[in-house]
Amino acid sequence: MVRIALDVMGGDRGSELAISGAISAIREHSDFEVILLGPRELLEKQVADSGVAGNLAARLHIEHAPEAISMNESPVEAVRRKKQSSIMVGFDLARNGRVDAVVSAGNSGATLASAVRKLGRLKGVSRPGIASLFPTLKRPVIIMDVGANVDCRPLHLFQFAIMASSCSRKLLDIKHPRIGLLSIGEEAGKGNALVKETHELLAASSLNFIGNVEGRDIYQGDVDVIVCDGFVGNISLKVSEGLAEAAMQMLRTEIMKTFRAKIGYMLIRRAFESFRKRVDYAEYGGAPLLGINGTGIISHGKSNATAIKNAIEVAANMYRSRLNESILISLEEYSS
Amino acid sequence: MVRIALDVMGGDRGSELAISGAISAIREHSDFEVILLGPRELLEKQVADSGVAGNLAARLHIEHAPEAISMNESPVEAVRRKKQSSIMVGFDLARNGRVDAVVSAGNSGATLASAVRKLGRLKGVSRPGIASLFPTLKRPVIIMDVGANVDCRPLHLFQFAIMASSCSRKLLDIKHPRIGLLSIGEEAGKGNALVKETHELLAASSLNFIGNVEGRDIYQGDVDVIVCDGFVGNISLKVSEGLAEAAMQMLRTEIMKTFRAKIGYMLIRRAFESFRKRVDYAEYGGAPLLGINGTGIISHGKSNATAIKNAIEVAANMYRSRLNESILISLEEYSS
Numbered sequence: 001m002v003r004i005a006l007d008v009m010g011g012d013r014g015s016e017l018a019i020s021g022a023i024s025a026i027r028e029h030s031d032f033e034v035i036l037l038g039p040r041e042l043l044e045k046q047v048a049d050s051g052v053a054g055n056l057a058a059r060l061h062i063e064h065a066p067e068a069i070s071m072n073e074s075p076v077e078a079v080r081r082k083k084q085s086s087i088m089v090g091f092d093l094a095r096n097g098r099v100d101a102v103v104s105a106g107n108s109g110a111t112l113a114s115a116v117r118k119l120g121r122l123k124g125v126s127r128p129g130i131a132s133l134f135p136t137l138k139r140p141v142i143i144m145d146v147g148a149n150v151d152c153r154p155l156h157l158f159q160f161a162i163m164a165s166s167c168s169r170k171l172l173d174i175k176h177p178r179i180g181l182l183s184i185g186e187e188a189g190k191g192n193a194l195v196k197e198t199h200e201l202l203a204a205s206s207l208n209f210i211g212n213v214e215g216r217d218i219y220q221g222d223v224d225v226i227v228c229d230g231f232v233g234n235i236s237l238k239v240s241e242g243l244a245e246a247a248m249q250m251l252r253t254e255i256m257k258t259f260r261a262k263i264g265y266m267l268i269r270r271a272f273e274s275f276r277k278r279v280d281y282a283e284y285g286g287a288p289l290l291g292i293n294g295t296g297i298i299s300h301g302k303s304n305a306t307a308i309k310n311a312i313e314v315a316a317n318m319y320r321s322r323l324n325e326s327i328l329i330s331l332e333e334y335s336s
Numbered sequence: 337m338v339r340i341a342l343d344v345m346g347g348d349r350g351s352e353l354a355i356s357g358a359i360s361a362i363r364e365h366s367d368f369e370v371i372l373l374g375p376r377e378l379l380e381k382q383v384a385d386s387g388v389a390g391n392l393a394a395r396l397h398i399e400h401a402p403e404a405i406s407m408n409e410s411p412v413e414a415v416r417r418k419k420q421s422s423i424m425v426g427f428d429l430a431r432n433g434r435v436d437a438v439v440s441a442g443n444s445g446a447t448l449a450s451a452v453r454k455l456g457r458l459k460g461v462s463r464p465g466i467a468s469l470f471p472t473l474k475r476p477v478i479i480m481d482v483g484a485n486v487d488c489r490p491l492h493l494f495q496f497a498i499m500a501s502s503c504s505r506k507l508l509d510i511k512h513p514r515i516g517l518l519s520i521g522e523e524a525g526k527g528n529a530l531v532k533e534t535h536e537l538l539a540a541s542s543l544n545f546i547g548n549v550e551g552r553d554i555y556q557g558d559v560d561v562i563v564c565d566g567f568v569g570n571i572s573l574k575v576s577e578g579l580a581e582a583a584m585q586m587l588r589t590e591i592m593k594t595f596r597a598k599i600g601y602m603l604i605r606r607a608f609e610s611f612r613k614r615v616d617y618a619e620y621g622g623a624p625l626l627g628i629n630g631t632g633i634i635s636h637g638k639s640n641a642t643a644i645k646n647a648i649e650v651a652a653n654m655y656r657s658r659l660n661e662s663i664l665i666s667l668e669e670y671s672s
Contacts, residue, residue, distance in 0.1 A: 072523065137582050147520055150528040184483060184570040187408060192486040192567045215574025219582035231528045234520040235568055236575050238551025243576050246473050246555035247583060250614055254607040264603025271590040271597040278586055 002316040005035045005090040005099040006308070008043065009068035010106015016046055018105060021308025023052050026059045028309070032316060033059045035099055037086035040064040065089035068106075075109030079117060087111055091118035094294050101295035101315035103286065105303040111296065112148050112289055119294035122324060124331045127156045128291030129230060130298060131164050132237060135278060138221025142168050143182075145227075146287060147234035154197040157181070157227050161207055162330045163290040164225040170321040171288070171314070177224035180213030182232060188212070194229060205334055248276070286311030288318055290327065295319045338652040341371045341426040341435040342644070344379065345404035346442015352382055354441060357644025359388050362395045364645070368652060369395045371435055373422035376400040401425040404442075411445030415453055423447055427454035430630045437631035437651040439622065441639040447632065448484050448625055455630035458660060460667045463492045464627030465566060466634060467500050468573060471614060474557025478504050479518075481563075482623060483570035490533040493517070493563050497543055498666045499626040500561040506657040507624070507650070513560035516549030518568060524548065530565060541670055584612070622647030624654055626663065631655045 004025075008018035015038055022034040036043050043062045052060060065086040069078040082088060090102040091114045104111045108130060121128055129145035144164040149156060161179050168177035181199055183191035188199050190212060202209040213223050215236065228236070255261045265272075286307075289296040295318050299311035340361075344354035351374055358370040372379050379398045388396060401422040405414040418424060426438040427450045440447040444466060457464055465481035480500040485492060497515050504513035517535055519527035524535050526548060538545040549559050551572065564572070591597045601608075622633035622643075631654050635647035 074525065137585060150520065182571065184486065184567055184574070185408075189410065192565075195567075214578075215571045215576075216578030216581070218575060219578045229528075231520055231531075232568060232571055235518065235551045235572060238520070239554060239572050239575050240551075240579050242550075242552030242555045243579055244583065245552070247580065247611075249473060251607070251611045254611045254614075255604060257607065261604045261607040264600040264605075264607075267600025268591060268597045268604060269600075271587070271593065271600075275583075275587045275590045278590075 001031050001033050002101070002319060003033045003035060003099045004312050004315050005037055005063070005093050005102045006312065007037045007086045007090050007102070007104035007106055009038045009065070009086040010104050010111075015043065017305050018303070018308050019043070019046050019050055021303070021305040022060065022312065023050060023056065024305060024309040025312040026056055029313070029316070032312065033061065034312065035061045035063050035093065037063050037065045037090045038068070039066055063089055063093060069110045071107050073107060073110065075107060075113045078107070078110050079113040087114045088118070091115050091294070091296070095119055100319045101297065103297045103299060103308070103311045103315050105299040105308065105311070108147055108287070108298045111298050112292075115289055115292040115294065115296045119292050122291055122293050122328060122331070124328070124335065125163070125291040126159055127152070128289060129160055129163075130287050131167055131290050132233070132287040134218055134240070136219050136221030139172065139174070139224075141218060141221065141224060141226055142172070143218070143226045143228065143233055143236065144290065145230035145233050146237050147230045149230040151231075152194060152229040154194060154201050157194070157198040157229065158201045158205070159291070159331070160227045161202060161209070161225065162334050163327050164227065165207065166323060166326040166330050167288060167290060168224045170323045170326055171317060172224070174224050176208050178208055178210045178222070179225045179227065180210055180217065180223040182215070182226050182228035182236070183212035184214065186212050186214065198227070207334055286314045288314065293324070295324070337367055337369050338437070338655055339369045339371060339435045340648050340651050341373055341399070341429050341438045342648065343373045343422040343426050343438070343440035343442055345374045345401070345422040346440050346447075351379065353641050354639070354644050355379070355382050355386055357639070357641040358396065358648065359386060359392065360641060360645040361648040362392055365649070365652070368648065369397065370648065371397045371399050371429065373399050373401045373426045374404070375402055399425055399429060405446045407443050409443060409446065411443060411449045414443070414446050415449040423450045424454070427451050427630070427632070431455055436655045437633065439633045439635060439644070439647045439651050441635040441644065441647075444483055444623070444634045447634050448628075451625055451628040451630065451632045455628050458627055458629050458664060458667070460664070460671065461499070461627040462495055463488070464625060465496055465499075466623050467503055467626050468569070468623040470554055470576070472555050472557030475510070475560075476508065477554060477557065477560060477562055478508070479554070479562045479564065479569055479572065480626065481566035481569050482573050483566045485566040487567075488530060488565040490530060490537050493530070493534040493565065494537045494541070495627070495667070496563045497538060497545070497561060498670050499663050500563065501543065502659060502662040502666050503624060503626060504560045506659045506662055507653055508560070510560050512544050514544055514546045514558070515561045515563065516546055516553065516559040518551070518562050518564035518572070519548035520550065522548050522550065534563070543670055622650045624650065629660070631660070
């Protein structure tokens with residue numbers, strides 16, 4: 001059994017959706033148990049309403065957490081004040097060995113802050129961070145950091161490279177992940193002060209560093225790990241989401257302008273759907289927290305049931321793959 | 337007459353394409369003159385091959401420039417060494433009052449460096465930069481800086497806001513441009529150190545500052561000017577280009593998988609084309625250099641003939657709108 005705690009209070013879309021994702025996960029995986037985190041009375045009612053029963057119901061638990069941290073709260077402050085919040089209760093269960101991993105669709109800063117507070121950092125890690133899987137024309141690329149650390153030093157980015165490489169090996173089964181440094185030109189001298197210094201560190205190491213990559217390389221799939229500070233990573237993520245949404249909207253508007261195109265769209269709709277699926281964050285399920293002494297996954301704030309289910313699967317894989325052991329070994333190997 | 341110098345040596349696509357863009361521009365605008373910059377013999381041959389004649393040919397001139405700066409050269413060094421390069425010759429013509437504006441599809445750092453060297457900065461400007469027009473669901477947004485200044489101080493971003501607002505008023509006819517600061521959350525406290533300090537400066541000013549905007553807001557069109565440092569701006573630009581290209585490629589792959597969808601695509605093609613046109617950088621034509629004592633436009637490195645023609649038009653508009661006078665007045669008004 002893998003036991004996953006799921007913070008159902010954090011997402012923008014409400015706890016019912018999260019519960020439905022949890023039920024899908026335990027239905028598909030007979031060795032999963034999910035512990036829902038939130039106000040007991042509310043969750044008991046919603047679970048009952050879902051009609052789940054028998055063997056499934058036996059693998060769906062509730063852990064009472066009366067408080068919730070909203071998306072707009074300051075992470076550090078919220079974590080200090082709300083000791084009974086669903087996310088804090090989740091990492092408390094992890095600390096006490098009662099769950100193997102925690103999944104949250106809530107405030108990502110608060111999720112990381114809770115994890116660090118309750119579980120601590122892995123030995124040798126300066127700054128834990130959030131990795132994220134981006135779809136590409138080939139296999140997905142892992143980008144780190146995507147929001148936890150907005151002001152970084154070169155050593156932080158160097159460690160992101162090590163941790164994200166382990167993640168790429170363990171979660172995506174890529175033997176020798178190619179590491180790129182996000183910059184504004186391919187030459188070593190291009191970039192801001194942080195990037196130039198990080199480039200030197202990476203180039204001097206025995207990591208599989210292929211040099212600077214540009215924003216447009218993210219989606220080509222010719223690099224497996226991209227490192228950047230959390231400000232730049234988060235902007236890249238949000239710009240991509242915003243453009244994808246806007247582009248679909250513009251395209252739909254153009255299509256709806258003529259009858260001929262409307263007919264065409266009906267014929268093409270399935271291709272559109274499978275395209276949407278391919279670029280949809282929901283299919284990727286979650287962003288692993290790397291550098292904490294435990295297993296945590298942040299699901300997208302707008303997560304739907306599929307995204308939650310996938311995040312639970314990623315959490316289980318991450319826990320079983322012993323990713324943290326691999327990170328510890330790599331940190332020692334490449335930092336010496 | 338507006339006299340535009342066009343660096344035909346800088347683009348990735350060669351000088352013939354640039355010449356064809358120049359001919360379109362003077363054909364559509366009887367009050368434009370274009371001065372082509374490059375090796376005289378080569379350009380004379382290409383102009384002859386284009387078949388241009390009569391009144392058009394009379395408004396197409398050549399200024400000899402034996403050297404060219406390539407995309408990968410270090411801007412500062414190239415500008416120092418290559419005094420006879422097409423772009424340096426262009427800004428020299430501008431300094432001597434022989435042209436009103438310069439357009440280059442080449443190395444953007446070198447273009448800005450040449451402009452600063454030959455024309456100088458506008459009084460009061462700490463850092464000239466590159467503004468860029470992004471398409472949105474509504475009207476275009478101007479983002480500054482998109483690559484010239486990778487390590488910025490708050491004052492630089494503050495001045496970008498002033499200069500880009502003038503540009504929005506003069507070029508896009510927006511009376512009271514709404515200014516946003518690119519960050520990773522809407523609240524004032526979100527962002528890196530640079531953004532937090534810049535937020536204070538902007539909020540304390542009488543500029544039309546609407547607060548932080550996120551990456552996904554770029555394409556919604558609810559903000560007219562977005563300021564950021566050149567590293568973040570350039571990454572945003574390149575991520576967008578890369579995603580747009582990759583998305584079209586993925587969508588086409590999906591469509592080509594079934595016969596039904598192929599037929600659908602044929603019916604839909606015109607809608608696709610008009611969508612492509614709407615998001616295509618080429619339709620926007622060029623990125624104005626702001627903060628230099630003259631008029632300069634950088635066209636996209638992959639510019640096609642339409643992009644070159646549009647860049648020439650933007651340059652002419654910029655010159656005629658007396659944008660620099662407006663920037664000088666605003667700088668004085670908002671900096672005191």
